[in-house]
Amino acid sequence: MKKVFFLLLLPLLLYAFKIDNGETVLINLDKNSTVVFEGKKIPTLQNPVNKDKYYVLLPIKYREKPGNYTLLIDGVKKPLHVEQGRYKKEKIRVAKSKVNPNKKALKKIRREYKRAIKIYGTFTSIRYWNKPFILPLHSKITSRYGNARMFNGVLRSFHSGTDFRAKMRTPIVAANDGVVVIAGKRYFAGGSVVINHGQGVYSCYFHLSKILVKVGQKVKRQQLIGLSGKSGRVNGPHLHFGLRLYSYAVNPLQFESQINTLFKGEM
Numbered sequence: 001m002k003k004v005f006f007l008l009l010l011p012l013l014l015y016a017f018k019i020d021n022g023e024t025v026l027i028n029l030d031k032n033s034t035v036v037f038e039g040k041k042i043p044t045l046q047n048p049v050n051k052d053k054y055y056v057l058l059p060i061k062y063r064e065k066p067g068n069y070t071l072l073i074d075g076v077k078k079p080l081h082v083e084q085g086r087y088k089k090e091k092i093r094v095a096k097s098k099v100n101p102n103k104k105a106l107k108k109i110r111r112e113y114k115r116a117i118k119i120y121g122t123f124t125s126i127r128y129w130n131k132p133f134i135l136p137l138h139s140k141i142t143s144r145y146g147n148a149r150m151f152n153g154v155l156r157s158f159h160s161g162t163d164f165r166a167k168m169r170t171p172i173v174a175a176n177d178g179v180v181v182i183a184g185k186r187y188f189a190g191g192s193v194v195i196n197h198g199q200g201v202y203s204c205y206f207h208l209s210k211i212l213v214k215v216g217q218k219v220k221r222q223q224l225i226g227l228s229g230k231s232g233r234v235n236g237p238h239l240h241f242g243l244r245l246y247s248y249a250v251n252p253l254q255f256e257s258q259i260n261t262l263f264k265g266e267m
């Protein structure tokens with residue numbers, strides 16, 4: 001029994017950080033330190049509860065190769081181990097036009113993609129929120145983040161968010177305070193709202209039947225932003241909830257559980 005326990009503990013002893021690809025590492029810092037991962041400096045952020053403390057959010061790409069990496073904190077090496085997340089394959093049947101879009105649709109898709117990538121890659125230095133993140137609705141999860149997706153038998157992409165069961169016109173609320181940066185109909189995502197929470201964090205709400213906010217509008221945590229629907233590339237009504245961190249689509253629920261640890265003891 002003791003031996004089994006030790007074996008379970010072993011990975012934790014060997015690595016300072018252990019994480020699945022597609023997830024976010026939150027590192028608490030006692031001072032404003034410089035954190036570097038894979039040659040890139042990760043923004044050091046002020047703790048929202050204790051102004052003398054800092055933290056960094058490190059997104060691990062979905063397509064990051066599993067293995068051993070090194071994190072540099074003020075030049076000190078910290079081992080970080082990336083595990084292959086246990087993501088499933090998922091088969092979905094949708095309208096043909098949503099798998100093989102025509103020329104005109106392709107143009108629209110490219111335009112939307114370019115615009116979204118530019119938005120997700122924008123780092124706003126202000127933090128709009130000062131409370132924990134919440135879920136946009138409370139419902140059963142119908143498709144998890146990270147599933148490899150076969151649309152009509154063809155592997156297209158990975159699931160970049162979490163799907164919640166939502167019958168038509170279920171109220172959807174903002175996960176936290178922020179500013180609306182996308183509010184409109186898009187080809188795959190359908191009725192879409194994207195909120196900029198500041199400091200490289202964006203939350204996404206897709207397939208809506210009604211949008212109740214405008215681009216540029218400030219929203220509060222728990223504010224009604226739209227009603228669920230079945231617009232875009234879907235096989236039925238649901239809410240797709242996504243989270244972008246420094247442009248990467250990370251697991252939104254794991255992100256929320258990590259960032260909310262900043263409020264431990266406060267909640």
Ligand SMILES: [Zn+2]
Nearest residue numbers: 161162163240
């Ligand atoms: Zn989805």
